[in-house]
Amino acid sequence: MFDFTVAGHVVPIFLLVLTGFTVGVVGGFIGVGGGYMVTPALIVFGFPGYMASGTDACHIAGKSVISSIRHRQLGNIDWTIALSMVGGTMLGVELGVRLLVYTKNIGLSGVVLLAASVAVMLGLFIYTQVETQKSHKKLTADRKAGKEIGREVKVSTLPLFFQRIPIMPIIKARKARLVISMWVIVIVGVFTGVLAGFLGVGGGFIRVPALVYVVGTTSHLAVGTDLVEIIVSGGYGALRQSMEGNVDFMAVFFMIIGAMMGAQFGSLATSFVRGPAIRYILSYSLILATVGAAMRLVYVLTGGTAEWLAFIAVVFTLGEMVFLCLFICTLVWFAVRHQNGKTVPEWVPPLVVTA
Amino acid sequence: MKTRGAIKFVVWAALAVALCSYALYAHETGKIDQMYYHSTKLDGYAVNTKEFFNATKENPALLQIGKADEINGLMAVPVKKGDLLPKGANGVIEKKIVDEGKRAKVQGDKLVVMVPWQIKESKGFKYRDRFIHKGVKTDPWSGVWNVAMTIGIGLCLGFMAEGLTDMLGWKIKKIEHFGH
Numbered sequence: 001m002f003d004f005t006v007a008g009h010v011v012p013i014f015l016l017v018l019t020g021f022t023v024g025v026v027g028g029f030i031g032v033g034g035g036y037m038v039t040p041a042l043i044v045f046g047f048p049g050y051m052a053s054g055t056d057a058c059h060i061a062g063k064s065v066i067s068s069i070r071h072r073q074l075g076n077i078d079w080t081i082a083l084s085m086v087g088g089t090m091l092g093v094e095l096g097v098r099l100l101v102y103t104k105n106i107g108l109s110g111v112v113l114l115a116a117s118v119a120v121m122l123g124l125f126i127y128t129q130v131e132t133q134k135s136h137k138k139l140t141a142d143r144k145a146g147k148e149i150g151r152e153v154k155v156s157t158l159p160l161f162f163q164r165i166p167i168m169p170i171i172k173a174r175k176a177r178l179v180i181s182m183w184v185i186v187i188v189g190v191f192t193g194v195l196a197g198f199l200g201v202g203g204g205f206i207r208v209p210a211l212v213y214v215v216g217t218t219s220h221l222a223v224g225t226d227l228v229e230i231i232v233s234g235g236y237g238a239l240r241q242s243m244e245g246n247v248d249f250m251a252v253f254f255m256i257i258g259a260m261m262g263a264q265f266g267s268l269a270t271s272f273v274r275g276p277a278i279r280y281i282l283s284y285s286l287i288l289a290t291v292g293a294a295m296r297l298v299y300v301l302t303g304g305t306a307e308w309l310a311f312i313a314v315v316f317t318l319g320e321m322v323f324l325c326l327f328i329c330t331l332v333w334f335a336v337r338h339q340n341g342k343t344v345p346e347w348v349p350p351l352v353v354t355a
Numbered sequence: 356m357k358t359r360g361a362i363k364f365v366v367w368a369a370l371a372v373a374l375c376s377y378a379l380y381a382h383e384t385g386k387i388d389q390m391y392y393h394s395t396k397l398d399g400y401a402v403n404t405k406e407f408f409n410a411t412k413e414n415p416a417l418l419q420i421g422k423a424d425e426i427n428g429l430m431a432v433p434v435k436k437g438d439l440l441p442k443g444a445n446g447v448i449e450k451k452i453v454d455e456g457k458r459a460k461v462q463g464d465k466l467v468v469m470v471p472w473q474i475k476e477s478k479g480f481k482y483r484d485r486f487i488h489k490g491v492k493t494d495p496w497s498g499v500w501n502v503a504m505t506i507g508i509g510l511c512l513g514f515m516a517e518g519l520t521d522m523l524g525w526k527i528k529k530i531e532h533f534g535h
């Protein structure tokens with residue numbers, strides 16, 4: 001047990017280390033900060049809501065540094081895209097926070113926040129799931145036909161549209177092998193930043209699909225590049241939250257210790273899989289988070305009468321964290337078995353790499 | 356490669372241990388608390404809320420009112436907006452609340468606390484509304500300290516882990532994004 005004097009609660013250290021580890025695995029694999037999972041977990045441990053949110057923002061910045069170092073070693077970061085996006089992301093986050101304050105002032109905050117979360121995440125889930133299933137089918141067909149399969153397979157033609165926009169300056173992202181107007185990247189940064197600031201999260205679950213389907217990077221590059229963005233946006237968020245007095249540094253400290261191990265595993269796990277596997281897990285993460293947010297929305301809309309809904313929403317969110325972590329571990333285990341020539345379920349071989 | 360990895364691991368591990376030790380030292384000596392519970396943003400009484408968490412209307416807590424640099428036990432130190440908080444304080448009971456007399460009131464030289472916490476609701480979550488953190492202003496530099504320490508520890512642990520895998524001879528290849 002540890003007395004978190006700032007948060008005003010006594011919590012077992014292992015719970016925070018475990019939370020850091022679990023979110024580290026998921027975040028390192030799909031390139032998200034995991035704010036939508038950690039904040040409810042901290043609330044369940046007894047942290048006040050504002051303290052949970054601020055502590056989470058600070059932990060995300062530290063965890064993203066750890067993941068980014070490993071993704072840099074794996075070659076998963078396109079620095080041109082990351083640096084082009086930083087300014088837009090910062091501006092977007094600030095606009096999002098101001099929009100949140102405005103809706104709060106007119107008394108709409110809770111409902112608008114939850115409804116926006118549900119709508120955005122549901123839309124992203126549907127698009128990502130449909131596109132990834134098509135990619136999976138293509139991978140399976142190519143494999144059966146004996147064709148060589150690349151690390152990345154996408155069937156979306158959206159990036160081609162955005163890459164054709166001829167507004168100067170045009171930049172060349174060498175690692176991602178694409179040429180695109182810098183304004184597209186900046187606007188993606190602003191848009192995802194607004195959503196992140198408004199929804200009070202790091203924004204990885206919006207930015208990774210945006211990098212894949214708008215900018216046109218591979219899933220692996222989107223994960224690594226997004227984690228660099230999260231260092232900046234999370235660091236800025238952490239600074240603001242700390243100055244407001246919403247951060248318990250010791251809780252951040254113990255979660256980072258757990259994240260050190262989890263983020264290593266999650267980041268290295270990306271080297272075992274093809275792009276669609278990352279997008280599948282991202283989409284599952286999106287739908288699970290959507291269900292959790294939808295339950296809280298129903299609870300708020302019913303005037304808080306169905307108390308069991310709020311409780312189930314929190315339990316569901318925590319379950320999601322563990323489920324995603326176990327899913328990633330299982331996928332890596334199957335990948336290793338497949339590499340060693342052992343039997344694996346039929347859906348696995350197209351999603352993992354053999355060497 | 357293994358020798359370079361070993362050097363990298365040792366250097367970053369030493370830095371990580373130094374930073375982590377400093378963080379624990381700052382916690383143990385109360386430096387973190389002092390930065391967090393820095394000054395007050397309203398007029399009222401600085402208190403240590405842990406001392407009267409179990410108080411009830413039937414069995415209220417009686418806090419001795421008086422000036423002090425440190426709060427030990429059931430004490431309430433009168434503070435004005437902008438004053439530095441005494442050591443050990445973790446909340447301020449606003450003068451307005453004391454004047455209302457529903458949750459706390461003054462009786463002679465004692466502050467009587469009857470309702471130390473109550474259930475409230477925000478964004479679909481029910482929570483305990485306590486006096487802890489109330490009226491407390493954090494030292495703005497604590498934000499810089501928090502972020503610098505977080506990023507610093509993240510960097511040290513990240514490079515330490517990288518050094519460890521190099522030292523163990525694990526060949527971590529760059530991913531061929533466009534190859535097979």
